[in-house]
Amino acid sequence: MGGRMAKTAAITGAASGIGRAAVQRLVAAGWTVAGLDLPGPRLDALAAEAGPGFRPMPCDVAEAAQVAAAFEALAATTPALDALICCAGVLRSGKMAEMPVEEFDRVMSVNVRGTWLCARAAFPLLRQAARPEAPARVVLLSSIAALRPKVISGAYAASKAAVSQLCRVMAAEWAPEGILVNALAPGTVDTPMVRAMADPSVGKGYQPSGASPVGRIAQAEDVVDVIQFLLSDAARYVAGTTIPVDGGTQAAFIPPGSR
Template identity: 30%
Template sequence: MALVTGGGKNIGREAALTFARGGATVVVAGPGRADLEETVRLIEAVGGRGSAVVADVTRAADAAAMVAAAVERHGGLHIAFNNAGIFGTPAPVAEQDEDVWSSVLAVNTTGVWLSMKYEIAHMRAHGGGAIVNSASNIGFHTRRPGLGAYAASKAAVSVLTRTAAREYIGEGVRINAVSPGGTDTPMSFRPGETVGERDARVRAVVPAGRVAETREIAAAVAWLASDEAAFVVGHDLVVDGGASA
């Protein structure tokens, strides 16, 4: 059984579908019921089983209830992809709005921590499991100005992942992260940018010459969560076409 936060669209939806195609029952969680229910419909369309939980991962009660619902409905929790995240409004560090800073850190970092807190508790008591957290290649470099809040939040996820991985691998809970680069989602566009303008900008800075497809990020997540990656612990897998090489 796999749990995907931020499972209502984009990378989260694609990861949920990838898990479903691999035979997992999938619970998708997030704030938007309509998006989550559409993901469940798509899971069922590929022959899988899924359900939705409306949850705000910045709230401990919601994170706990999300994990409890997954376990109660489907009998356990074996895989978790903590993917919920927001970009925020870009601004230089000294000009960043305090509310934007707080909301970005709350969703991207505290949300991952709270999700792990309750996922790990269940997995420790039931024979282990695999967790993948969503970080970002922006946590490794600062080539784009104005992303201090987002970069800080994702760098924190990477460090938190390594810390938790060492703490819980001895109890069978294997924790890693994935760090996508620019991916074909709304986050890859700058304000007012067309697809052609985005693609031209990306070609100039990404050695692979394009953004990632969501399926490519989902495939990396699925591998990290699989038994084939059983000896991969505390790793942050960068999938960015060479942008941070």
């Protein structure tokens, strides 16, 4: 991946899954990364592992006061932010007529409200970093569920469709400020969240999408590869799009037993 890359980033959902893989990749590439996630042993372990290039920032992204405080603290030491990567998300399953209100609200609060709160708080820092030859970048995590929803995961699909629409509007509003906004739509990714939901005692009927046409589900690193592309000079004319990273899952229906 040639060309200049930015060097300061904030990543939400940093302690697990795609967010954790993104932290590891960028810190290894020389970035300074602030990682937002719920306080606890996973964030502590990542801080110990990632080293001095990583700054843990305990935060519930659904809480406006916590997000504001986190980005105020970040601005005190990092007044210009080259990239924001919003990976924080939760998955709850259940039929639309049966899902508890509090579970629906939590999905929307983290996946939609949390994404917007963090993007809004990061905006002044991103604008400060943006230059004509090197725009700042925002990468949001949508999902293939936003493009092809499935039963039992309706709340999650709706939340991720909202993220894709946030991406489009923010891209149009922020491009004149030198900030490029894009989203990714992963298929099923082998993460702790997905593995937990696959447990019948937890997932309430949730079923992973299964192997893609390329023959496997995604690893977090597959998604981070595309994040890294969107942060590079090669993506300096890419804005406002949701890019599927699904191994062709949504390309066509594959009937059981046809392969």
